[in-house]
Amino acid sequence: MQPIKPEGPGPEAQFKAFLKQGRFMIQKSRSTGEHVFYPRVAAPGSGVTDLDWVDASGAGTIYSITVGRSKAGSQNIAIVELAEGPRLMTRIEGVETAPIGAKVKARIIDADGEPAIVFDLAEGAKA
Amino acid sequence: MSAHPLRGKTAIIGIGGAGWGEAPGHSAIELLGAAAIQAIADAGLKVSDIDGICAATSSHAFPTLTVAEYLGIRPTFFDGTNVGGSSFEMHVLQAAMALDAGVCNAVLICYGSNQRTSGGFVSMSEPQWHEVAYKPRNPITGYALATARHMHQYGTTREQLADIAVAARQWANMNPAAFARGPLSREDVLKARMVSDPLTTADCCLVTDGGAACVMVRADRARQLRHKPVYVLGVGAAHSHRSIAQARDLATSVAADSGPRAFAMAGLKPADCDLVMLYDAFTITTLMFLEDLGFCPKGEGGRFVERGAIAPGGKLAVNTSGGGLSCVHPGMYGLFLLHEAVTQIRGEAGQRQLPKCDVAICHGNGGQFSSQVTALLGSEATL
Numbered sequence: 001m002q003p004i005k006p007e008g009p010g011p012e013a014q015f016k017a018f019l020k021q022g023r024f025m026i027q028k029s030r031s032t033g034e035h036v037f038y039p040r041v042a043a044p045g046s047g048v049t050d051l052d053w054v055d056a057s058g059a060g061t062i063y064s065i066t067v068g069r070s071k072a073g074s075q076n077i078a079i080v081e082l083a084e085g086p087r088l089m090t091r092i093e094g095v096e097t098a099p100i101g102a103k104v105k106a107r108i109i110d111a112d113g114e115p116a117i118v119f120d121l122a123e124g125a126k127a
Numbered sequence: 128m129s130a131h132p133l134r135g136k137t138a139i140i141g142i143g144g145a146g147w148g149e150a151p152g153h154s155a156i157e158l159l160g161a162a163a164i165q166a167i168a169d170a171g172l173k174v175s176d177i178d179g180i181c182a183a184t185s186s187h188a189f190p191t192l193t194v195a196e197y198l199g200i201r202p203t204f205f206d207g208t209n210v211g212g213s214s215f216e217m218h219v220l221q222a223a224m225a226l227d228a229g230v231c232n233a234v235l236i237c238y239g240s241n242q243r244t245s246g247g248f249v250s251m252s253e254p255q256w257h258e259v260a261y262k263p264r265n266p267i268t269g270y271a272l273a274t275a276r277h278m279h280q281y282g283t284t285r286e287q288l289a290d291i292a293v294a295a296r297q298w299a300n301m302n303p304a305a306f307a308r309g310p311l312s313r314e315d316v317l318k319a320r321m322v323s324d325p326l327t328t329a330d331c332c333l334v335t336d337g338g339a340a341c342v343m344v345r346a347d348r349a350r351q352l353r354h355k356p357v358y359v360l361g362v363g364a365a366h367s368h369r370s371i372a373q374a375r376d377l378a379t380s381v382a383a384d385s386g387p388r389a390f391a392m393a394g395l396k397p398a399d400c401d402l403v404m405l406y407d408a409f410t411i412t413t414l415m416f417l418e419d420l421g422f423c424p425k426g427e428g429g430r431f432v433e434r435g436a437i438a439p440g441g442k443l444a445v446n447t448s449g450g451g452l453s454c455v456h457p458g459m460y461g462l463f464l465l466h467e468a469v470t471q472i473r474g475e476a477g478q479r480q481l482p483k484c485d486v487a488i489c490h491g492n493g494g495q496f497s498s499q500v501t502a503l504l505g506s507e508a509t510l
């Protein structure tokens with residue numbers, strides 16, 4: 001068995017390059033239909049490697065949230081479950097905190113010079 | 128059902144501790160070394176009898192190399208498994224297997240940290256690239272997220288969590304080795320400074336210095352040594368995620384997997400446990416492990432711990448040392464669970480001694496509910 005020679009950048013680098021272009025992309029398996037985040041060389045569990053990049057819908061739900069408090073101020077940190085299934089760590093913008101279960105919508109911002117995905121409460125969702 | 132081949136085949140026959148609380152001027156390896164020497168002497172052995180080393184620390188890349196050199200041991204078996212605070216319960220399993228297989232004859236499991244007097248909590252844990260932008264404060268962010276989810280899903284309250292901290296303090300008040308002693312009320316916990324909603328400083332474990340160690344041998348040899356052997360009846364392990372956002376269920380840990388594995392190996396059930404030592408990094412961990420290990424139904428942990436139920440004189444003896452919340456927590460606490468369990472099973476726990484302590488469960492937790500290892504220990508009466 002010859003070792004694999006990876007061609008081009010890996011999933012992490014590709015994801016970051018998409019993000020720099022203003023695109024929030026996640027992976028989807030052609031054979032199983034499952035979505036994967038964070039990006040990997042294979043889907044966790046099934047191990048399938050037929051992963052294509054697809055645009056994330058950006059729709060999600062707050063799965064849990066905390067507010068970190070320090071002398072520097074307060075900032076929330078949330079886990080959002082994407083409509084496609086995977087969860088990610090993120091921040092809910094424009095509010096101190098928000099209820100678990102609230103609908104949110106993704107947005108790309110500049111965080112210390114690097115693009116990052118944050119979420120706003122979806123229209124009609126209560127803070 | 129036939130007994131598992133590892134059940135009761137090995138025993139802990141020596142324990143040691145050093146510098147619990149504050150040990151200014153002492154390095155991590157000095158605290159580890161002092162605890163190790165005490166444990167070896169407690170076992171009635173010599174350093175030259177030790178031919179197996181298990182170690183994990185927050186400050187050594189190759190801890191078994193550091194320990195072996197420092198103590199002058201040339202081990203035939205070594206294991207540096209590091210999955211955070213539960214590493215030491217995993218080491219018990221590794222040591223039991225290695226001893227039973229005849230790879231070695233006496234294993235030292237050891238830990239040391241001087242994090243309190245050397246400037247605070249340290250971690251070798253690398254940042255996760257998909258989380259750094261949100262500046263999580265590890266590990267509390269992860270535990271706070273789990274607590275918030277548990278409250279949402281099951282109606283757990285901050286008052287119930289506070290009662291866990293109060294119970295730990297009441298046990299600590301009976302333990303002269305505990306670092307945090309003195310009165311603590313539910314109101315004190317609720318009024319403490321909020322660090323990461325819904326957890327206050329009083330929901331968080333201590334940041335202390337401290338070293339701990341234990342020595343394991345095969346059961347036949349254990350019976351010839353000076354102390355009553357504390358037998359390893361069963362160990363079960365599980366791990367689930369590296370990043371808290373990747374946890375399948377934030378309100379249920381894989382203690383729900385490690386626990387049943389340990390009980391199956393030991394041929395025991397939760398109701399058989401006289402002493403319950405649960406890794407209390409935060410109040411939520413005690414609560415969730417009581418549920419996930421089967422001491423109460425899932426979601427009932429809050430109601431189970433209310434108003435002194437796990438405090439001295441309560442219905443279940445939990446964390447009788449005072450735990451990570453009030454006794455000692457030098458970064459990784461898993462070995463300190465074993466230290467208290469051995470102390471109680473030997474009947475050497477002084478004012479806090481349980482009237483009957485034949486079976487103890489020691490449940491280690493590592494990362495952010497990431498790794499779970501459950502060890503069941505027992506007296507001669509359990510064989």
